[in-house]
Amino acid sequence: MHSGAIRRRLALGLAVLTASGLLAVAAPGQAQAASAYCPGRKVRILPFSTGTVLVYKRGGYVCAVTLAKRPGVKRTMSVSVQARGNRPVVDEGKYAHHAGPVTVHAGRRCVWLKGRVGGGKSSSVWIFC
Numbered sequence: 206m207h208s209g210a211i212r213r214r215l216a217l218g219l220a221v222l223t224a225s226g227l228l229a230v231a232a233p234g235q236a237q238a239a240s241a242y243c244p245g246r247k248v249r250i251l252p253f254s255t256g257t258v259l260v261y262k263r264g265g266y267v268c269a270v271t272l273a274k275r276p277g278v279k280r281t282m283s284v285s286v287q288a289r290g291n292r293p294v295v296d297e298g299k300y301a302h303h304a305g306p307v308t309v310h311a312g313r314r315c316v317w318l319k320g321r322v323g324g325g326k327s328s329s330v331w332i333f334c
Contacts (some may be wrong), residue, residue: 242306243268249332251318255325258284258318265312267333270305271320277301285319289331293317 245263255275261268271284282304287293288311296305309316315331 242270242303243308249318249329251320251327251329253320253322253325253327256282256320256322256327258320258327260318262333265310266308267311267316268306268308269318269320270303270307271322272303273301273322276303280323281321282323283319283321285317287317288312289315289317293319297321 243259243261245261245266245268247259248262249258249260251258251260256271256273258269258271267286267288269284269286271282273280273282279299279301281297282300283295283297284305284307285293285295286307286309288309291309294307294309296307298304304320304322311333315334316329317331318327318329320327
């Protein structure tokens with residue numbers, strides 16, 4: 206291999222690494238953290254006084270996680286996802302940062318979401334119908 210070809214490949218590799226590093230630094234913290242819990246794309250945000258429910262969809266599956274607005278102190282948190290015609294799938298307990306993730310296969314059915322952090326809570330109507 207010629208020294209010019211080696212240099213071009215090294216330069217290309219360095220450019221790819223630099224670009225990926227810049228993208229990782231530029232990503233917002235909450236969005237980066239939530240996507241670590243749920244696969245797919247974010248389709249809904251349900252904010253409430255003490256937290257937020259983030260909702261993701263991918264291939265007929267709906268995933269949700271409840272994030273505390275002020276993480277650090279353990280308190281009762283929950284997240285619930287229910288596809289119409291099925292029972293809700295719930296994660297509830299005393300957590301410091303988040304409840305969930307909870308995933309259900311909804312297909313094309315409507316979905317009802319609930320989230321709670323301490324005394325604050327959020328509940329959707331039937332969505333994604």
